[in-house]
Amino acid sequence: MKITLHMLATLIVVGMLSGGGLSLVNDWAEPFIEENQRRVRDEAIGFLVPGGAPEQAVDQDGLTAWRVRGEDGTLKGWVVRYAGTGFQDTIDLMVALDPDRQEIRGLKVLDDSETPGLGTWIRLSPDHQAALAGASDRYLEDAVGDAKNFPLQFFAYDEGEHLSAEGDLKVVKGKPREQLGPTEVQSITAATISSVAVVDIVNEAVLKLDTILAEQGGA
């Protein structure tokens, strides 16, 4: 009996100390973590649809969307944030759409656990991100055809063409970008699953946004 009480007391004390300590650390860390997340989010929106102020339009079923308006109030575009299953763990990404939501204007993967050196090509490289931020037409002619530069085709390809935002994108293997149409996405060599995962998430995001906005409009 004595030993049982001793065991109970030990575990209770250990648990209480642990819980108390953690709640203190959490109180300290939480504002920093939220600040980091907000900064990442705002930077990504500002990069995807530059020169505007985002206003949150949708936050429902895991999908968040922002209307980005210019200074004079005109709609410059949309940013949709959505997550889905990748090759390993979740891929969390943002898609930029034109004001009419007909075309895709950009893609940024915020979080993923894809295979380094292969699936990680779904991320925009820092060099390309800098180049795109400086290019008003968002078209990197020399780089977009390379299968490694997967995200670039979501910005613009073939002299400023854009991918379809109808939810009908599909991945095509082994064909160069210039032979593909607006519903076809060139896959990353040796990372087809990651490529398909990204395209699936993009398709699902635009379809879901349509549904949600239709419901909102109808209500």
Next chain:
Amino acid sequence: MAKKQVSIGNEFVKGLWDQNPVLRALLGLCPVLAVTTSAVNGLGMGLATTFVLVCASLIISLARKLIPAQVRIASFIVVIATFVTIVDLTMKAKFPALSKSLGAFIPLIVVNCLILGRQEAFASKNNPFRSLVDALGMGAGFAATLTVLGGIRELLGNRTVFGVQILPDVWEPWIVMILPAGAFLTLGLMLGAANLISRRRERIAVRMARAAALNERTV
């Protein structure tokens, strides 16, 4: 039973080589293999593990006479989990980039057998000072091995070490080194090298002992 007293210096040094947690004891191999895609990741993981190991060893050693044997493992795990969560939150708050690249492996330090192993084998039987030195030595050995492993993989797979390019552009990166297979290959070769070195040291020690014995006889 007479207890063999080891000098404090040896208590630290043994973790670096003779009882190196990775190269000799083969402990905690899951994070060792998974996160060492770059030197920074290896070092980050090593330091995070060292912090948890040192704090947990200190606390457990201080409380070793208060914790009944029946609930020791449960208590150890709670203490370890507390420090792991502290590391996780701190990294998310202050080093978001590193936290992102180490991903799920920071929370998984809880189940790193190296840490529980040191609590069970050492901290619960030795005084706080000795436990602290032991934990620092083991942590340093772990961090150093992970950094070297990550450095080799990053060098051959990405031409860089700590993000600085070492190999020239003509070097075609061996992508396999960054993939899981590269972790096994590199770790295997490192284990082989460690075995070779320690066998040679043993042989030298035996030869010196024999020479000393011979000397004694002739004198």
